[in-house]
Amino acid sequence: MNAPLPDVPEVRVVGLPQLTQGFDLVDRLDLPMHLKVHGPLEPVDGERLAALCEAVNLCGRGGAGFPFARKLRAVAKATVRRGVRPVVVVNGSEGEPACRKDTVLLNRAPHLVLDGALLAAEALGARTLVVAVTRNSTEVSVRAALAERGLSDRRGQRLRARVVRTPERMVSGEASAVIRAAGGGPALPPGRRVRAAESGVGGAPTLLSNTETFAQLAVAARIGPRRYAHTGLDTEPGTVLLTLSGAVARPMVVEVPTGVPLRYVLQLAGAPAEPQGVLTGGYHGNWIGAAAVHDAVVSRASLAAVGGALGAGAILPLGHETCPLGESLRVAQWLAAETAGQCGPCRLGLPAAAGGLSDLLNGGGPAALEALREVTQAVKGRGACKHPDGSARFFASTLGAFTDDLAAHVLGDGCGRPVTGVLPLPAPGYQDLEESVPSGERLAVDWTLCQGHGLCADLVPELIRMGPDGYPALADASVPVHLRPRAQRAVRRCPALALRLEQAYEERPALPAPSRKALGSGRG
DSSP states (O other): OOOOOOOOEEESSSSSOSSSOOOOOOOOOOOOHHEEEEEOOOOOOHHHHHHHHHHTOOOOOSSSSOOOHHHHHHHHHHHHHOOOEEEEEEEOOOTTTTTOHHHHHHOOOHHEEEEEEEHHHHHHHHOOOEEEEOSSSHHHHHHHHHHHHTTOOOOOOSSSEEEOOOSTTGGGHHHHHHHHOOOOOOOOOOOSSOOTTTTTTTGGGEEEEHHHHHHHHHHHHHHHHHHTTTBOOSBBEEEEEEEEEOOOOOEEEEEEEESSSSHHHHHTTOOOOOEEEEESGGGSSSEEHHHHHHOBSHHHHHHHTTTTTTTTEEEEEOOTTTTTHHHHHHHHHHHHTTOOSSHHIIIIIIHHHHHHHHHHHTTTTHHHHHHHHHHHHHHTTTTSSSSHHHHHHHHHHHHHHOOHHHHHHHHHSSSOOOOOOSSOOOOTTTTOTTTBOOOSSSEEEEETOOOOOOOHHOTTTTTTTEEESEEEEEEESOOOOGHHHHHOOOOHHHHTEEEEEEEEOOOOOOOHHHHHHOOOOOOO
């Protein structure tokens, strides 16, 4: 199986570098080297900055693609109306295992990101800057960059700047989770949707955007809209940072102008010439087939036109040597474990969907497929944050992209290919225990003792459900820390003493339902 991606993978560039300028000279651009490479940056007033963003069609690079000028103006209006100083937040909370572009920027070019953030703060009259990060190396780099500029969180400074560390989790990068963490709370979505431009950190109007977005803003402000538009497409000018992993010879982050053929970028990383499929936009994105890869170019509109998504810039090709549904099951189980545990569609629906996909692969037939489609549909549009919707999109795309393999598993004995684990996932125990993060333990059943009482499924329905054979079906994923007390209670209360918690040293496929039933000793 593939190892997790390093914090800072290899970085390549197609054409002339903009965001990665100077990377060929040093590993990290400190302030003197940054100024030598990029030059100084003059302040810009709020309306001129918004006009610049509109001229280059600058949109958020964190996944949603929201126009940055609209964010800027919304925060400015709320600031004037309420008479409250706004806050600027750099969202460098990159918890998806397949994404590294923001980590690369904050580790290697932190001052380019700070340039954009400080430009926005000056234009809005903000007095607080927050940078949210997920990794040790990134925190060290950003703290050093702030110190190099003489910025800190001490009282009396014209601008107070601080770093907030968030857990390396999928939901930690959600905007509302970052704002909650910046305010001193847990890095979890609050369960209700509030516009950050109106009320964000500490209740103040908040401009929050992705790391790459602020770096692009700094580039555009330096070189101007005309020169910026000389690179890439007319409709989506500039460059894009992509993280390439999966079935590639060299996982990398690449800076590429919009409009470059996607197949060329994949070749650069050593992907198969005719991939079985390519996951675009990461684990909340969409699969596209080889024909779509041939037609697509790197742009939000082009990828959407072929059924893909640019999202947060993660691109993951899949070779023909592995089972695509088995690979997707590994991701589905990780997505289920990433739930914040705050709403039913996420807390119950995602484990049920992952379990449904497992049943499908283990001989559940058409009934398992229909049940999976029903639970996936039930999750959509009902969550307190974007995680359920993004995960449901991944499930639906998986079922639609690999129809031949789906038929082989539903109607026959499977596709006959192993699961090689080519899609990157965190290693068990990859971080310290924090609220609602994977614990590094998983539930296991001694099938020689299990009698199918079902008490465990009542206590932790997020992780255990009763299968069609009358025996418990377990999520093949690490137990989230927030569910660990209930998992321990289920172990203690098992009448047959068949349930246990064990260390998740490696990923193991779930036993098919007939095997579990055959090992059971009958129910009392």
